[in-house]
Amino acid sequence: MIKNYLKTGWRNIIKNKGTFAVNITGLALGIASCIMIMLYVSDELSYDRFNEKADEIVRVVFRANVNGEEMKEAVVMAPVAQTLKNDLPEVIDATRLAKSFNNRLEYNGSYYGQSSLAYVDPNFFNVFTLPIIQGEQKTSLDKPNSVVISESLAKSIFGNTDPVGKTITVTNRDEQLNVSGVMKDMPKNSHFHFDLLVSTLGYEQAQKTTWMESDFFTYLVLKKGTAINTVETKLPAITKKCMGPQMMGAIGKSYEDFQKDNSLGLFLQPLTDIHLHSDFSDSTTLEQGGDIKYVYIFSAVALFMLIIACINFMNLATASASKRSKEVGIRKVLGSNKKQLIYQFLAEAFISTLLATFLAIALFSIALPFFNQLAGKEIEFSSLLKPVYVLSLLGLIILITFLAGSYPAFYLSSFNPLNALKSKFSGSGKNSGIRSGLVIFQFVISAGLILATLVVREQMNYIQNKDIGYEKNQLLVVRNTYLLKNNEDNFLDKIENDPRIANMTHSAFVPAGESDNEVGGIFLNGEFQRRMFFYNIDENYIPTMGMELLQGRNFSEEFGDESDKVIINEKAAEILGLGKNALGKTFQRDTNEGLRDITIIGVIKDFNFRSLHQEIEPLILKKNPYGGVIIRSKTADMSGIIKNLNEDWNNYYPKEALNYSVLDDSFNHTYLKERKMGTILTLFTILTIIVACLGLFGLVTFTAEQRFKEIGIRKVLGSSVSQIVTLLSKDFLKLVGISFLIAFPLSYYLMNKWLQDFAYRIEIQWWLFLLAAIITMGIAFLTIGIKSFKAASMNPIKSLKTE
Template identity: 45%
Template sequence: MLTNYLKIAWRTLRKQQGFTFINIFGLAVGLACCMLIMLYVLDELSFDQYNAKADRIYRIQTHLKFGGNDMNFALSPDPIGPTLKKDYPQVEQFVRLHRSGTWSVRRTGEPTSLREDNITFADSTLFDVFTLPLVSGDPKRALAEPNTVVISESAAKRHFGNQNPMGQTMLFDNNKTFKVSGVMRDMPQNSHFRSDFFLTMLNDDYEWGQWLSNNHYAYILLKPGTNPAVFAKNFDTIIEKYIGPQALQTVGTTMEQFRKAGNEIGYWLIPLTDIHLYSKQQYELAPNGDIQYVYIFSAVALFILLIACINFMNLATARSAKRAKEVGVRKVMGSERQQLIGQFMTESILTTVLAMVLALFIVAVALPAFNGLAAKEMSLRQLVSPYYLPLLVALPIVVGLLAGSYPALFLSSFQPITVLKGKINVSFRSAGLRSGLVVFQFMMSVILIVGTIIVYRQITYIQTKNVGFNRNQVLSVFGVYSIGKQAETFKQEVLRMPGVVSGSISGYLPTPSSRSDNSFFAEGQSNLNQGINMQNWGVDYDYLKTMGMQLVQGRGFSRDFGSDSSGIIINEAAVKVLGFKDPVGKRVWRFTDNQAKNRKTYTILGVIKNFHFESLRRNISALSLVLDSNSGAASFRLSSTDLPAVVKQIEAKWKQVAPGQPFSYQFMDDSFDEMYRAEQRIGTIALTFAALAILIACLGLFGLAAFMAEQRTKEIGVRKVLGASVGSIIGLLSKDFLKLVFISIIIASPIAWYAMNQWLSDFAYKIDIEWWMFALAGILAVGIALLTVSFQSIKAALMNPVKSLRSE
């Protein structure tokens, strides 16, 4: 029986080649989109799952409301991990990470350094918590001694080639020597942080025991059976037992007074496997994903597949007139309805299987480009792995059953007497279900178009918004600290070059870079609850000029005033929080360590206009600038139109001043754009899948238009004989479809508005959703539908009426 079903199904597919192509190609594109998105979603959901103890690992996060700021950090105080391990038996182990940024690195004896970004200080317990297999070395001892480092296999290959790195020494920033005590496998890409170098925490130059500072990433491994929600209640005890006494000793205020002033401090646990998709805290180790996008793309995959299935159902039921007599004859010859359903379902599943084969080919071809688009390293092997292979096999069967169920039930329900007399009516206008399905297809297409327009408008807004500083043609050279006192010499040499307007040396840039929070107090204030929390950046005399920042009051730093070493410049947000009406000349102070007597006082020299130094997802917070010799990067404002030539000159000067040190640079506008690279990728992916969804919908519309023209051939012939013009016939054939598209626009608009309004709510600075965005999406949808239908309409309208009216 099955063999017979397959033979008839194959003959039917070959006989109707045009409709077969539309069905198979439409389903193939839908299945390919579904598989690509499924790979993306599975990759996002797999973050940190490689850790054997992932279900028991938690990161400690901080909530701090103080000094006009309400902040959530991925960081926590350095003593919190060891204290929890000491005081609570539920904690099996802890580990702290301290991201060290970018260093110049080389093996001892090598003349040239390489710029390495992924360098992290870690406790010796690192390998007890995380699953990071060592190919060489003892995980228990690898980071237990001073001046030791564990490197990845990739780093070993870069610095040692085919030599064994174990026991050899490496030079970091030209003055710190570490011995290689272990080589680990490269960390998986689906990890919320990645590092090629783990330096022992014993060499982290840090003043330990600071409960009032948050500078480390702390992870705890809870013992099996521990309830994390119950355990987290112990943080209240930690605050009272350790943070309260240090706050009292340092600034003379109790936690009760701190809270009465409207301030808050607290800690909570986030599961390791939730960090990538659910954590949106300040100072994450790396840019995280967003569960919102997982939901969105999962829905898009489902809708694209439904659109493809709807095409199949529409075309199958539309062609029912061609199959009606076949059904009647089969029933008269004794076929039961179940057998007819089996026949039609076999055709559907065969079509889907053929589409699946084509879809796998499309995925194999498109995956490299999709990886580049999504910044992933996904492979087709993930789909054919034992874990997902059953799903892959089941997918065409499920889709075949879904797409073929209604046509099979519809076709098998024909009464033989009715169809053999030719009385069955399957006109397009009477097919309410098909109309509803077409509306659904274009509704989803319009929603995707609106979403794409709004995403791109928001990205454009971000890129063109006046952010309070001039990021155009500013070149930042990194790793300047590695040349020590030569940094100023390098700056002066570059300033002599034509095309260089100004230059500044500072590791604090208004783009992703170093950050430093400090608590400041107005003169005369002494209690912690009277202070403000603000960024405190060390800069040089030329910083404001080079960054194009605008003074609104007072003056900037000047070499003419020796007292400027104790001066400070604040932004408008800081003035508002401090409550100063005339801030210039006022004095503020901060603690320099955990001792209440050790303070430094600053005089406010000027106020700069607010500028965005964080993502536009956040409001501008308080910030201050002080004179300090921070040599993380040298930034130069350029005026030359031949930027590549100037960069080459600067590179040549760098190699002269810093032989053997890597020349690493980036233009500031590129660095600024990196903050929104995720949104740009999402916008491009959304545009791609919106185009594919429209393509699939148009394939179905094209097939339905062909069927409609075929069904109304004689009507068109009669109208032409009676004098109807080609234009009127085209309008007649197109209006039914355009009416459905207009209905889909009306339904889609409020849904798209709500969805995109939710997406924009993540941004503190955002565009307004305007009416023209929906009008543009509607015009595009109508235009696309009209172009799709017009080909068949014109073809039918130009047909010779003599042929169309000829007797059968």
């Protein structure tokens, strides 16, 4: 019986090739999108779940609000791990990680450039599941200066030689590390990646007892079944006990007095939440994570695409009812019951869905490399062959079969045989109303996505063109000139004498991309105010960056030693309550030698030195050049300058390549996640529109066929082609227009929520709605018009010759 259903279903499909082509194309695009998004979402949700104790591990984080400064830090104080392990019975184990920067390796006279290195506690491998393939896991980090290296680094440095027992030198710190083990490369879906893990037993920072400095990423292993909220309720008392005695000496206030006007505390974050649910400052994160909002957005888009494809199937099947009414009537007269007819039509839906799935898999395999590049993923086609995905795909086929085929099956099988044989079905009435509703739903999604895409595009354009307080174009950043040591001045002189160079400054502080970071406590009249950012610069920094000095003067060698002089930004002047009278005022900075007086000699216009997701922070510029250089070119084509820099660099320091970047590229990279989101959203918007238009094209085709004779009569009576096109188009375009009333308010709400993530953002203007409406209506009219024009242009004799 099943074989007969499938055979008959296939014959009907072959008989209606046009309808089948529209259905299978729409379904294939919907299913391919679902597969792509399913693997993307699965990858995003899989972060850190490879750890055997993933559900029991939490990260300790620090949050505070101090005199208006909101602090969100993923690092905490060195003693926190051991203190919480000792004081909380719910904590089984605790371990720490401290990231190290600018690590350069040397072994046996060969140099290996920068490598990612972290200091970790000896019990690190007891907490995280990172398999050791050479050496002993339990004892690999139990000695000072012992290091476990990644498998790829071991092959790069030692080849096929056993690395255990060998010594690597970290040249920038002249630190000798003894290789005690080799671990497998850290999984891609980890929130941190390092090639070297060094024991904290030889790390001075790890021995500190202060609760006033945060340097360590700290992880706890909780007993199974422990509620995080239960543990968090105990943290304020521990914070007060440990931090209270130190606070008076650090800021001159007791813990109780401090908490009256401010708030601070430790909190716990589940390990599996780190990748998608983090909002911590960039300087205290290990790597840029994902965003749960984008997971929701792309999941919704894929789901809607699939629903639209199913709607197309339903619309076309019910619209073609009049063509199959006689078939249904004959089957019923010959003894077929409703149940058998339902099975028959579901069999047709199953065949269409199955073939669409095969086509979708082919489309997925073709599009996967492009999608990986776009989303920054490494999803492999073989992932689809995992049992969980195979079962999901089979479930999807069954779901689509019933979702897309059930309504047409029940509708067609319900025909009265007498009426069916007389073909008394016009596709109007109740079923026409349902089809209209489904068309509206399709274009609610399409118009909404078009508006969302326009909003993302406008926000990205706004970011690109916003006055950020400095001129980011034609700036080249060279980050590692300090490696030249005694030759650094000679290298800088050659740059300065290049006629293509407009200006140059010596500083490691860059307002976009990779940069040094310095934060210090600020006191006014001996009373702690808040922390502020510091930039170490020279007298050429402000002119090179194209910044505006609003008051006072720049640093100058004419004034001799200016180590106690600073330039502040407008925000710092505002927070310190100095307004426009900042020049000559003095405040104090917390240093290792105690409070130090510093005098303001200038006020600079605010500039965005952090992401536009955040408000401009108070900033203090002090004269202390070091690190690298920032070069302003006279030409936008910097390839020649870079070529000369590389040649000069190799003459001085052939051990390592010149580390440079174009500042404009670094700025754009800051918003890479949003740009990728915008590109992917645009892609899926286009696909959604294509699927919706396929359905609309099919419906117009059937409408034209149903009104075939009417069109012929109207043409004989003098109707023009444009009048007939209008006749066939107006009802569908009305439905598209109605969809705007639902799509635009909903999209406005959702995109306004997305824009809240930016401290500096656009307002959603009325013309965006108008443009979205024009685009949607234009696409719909083009789709309808092509078929309508073809129908209206036909010779009326063909439609009337049977009369």
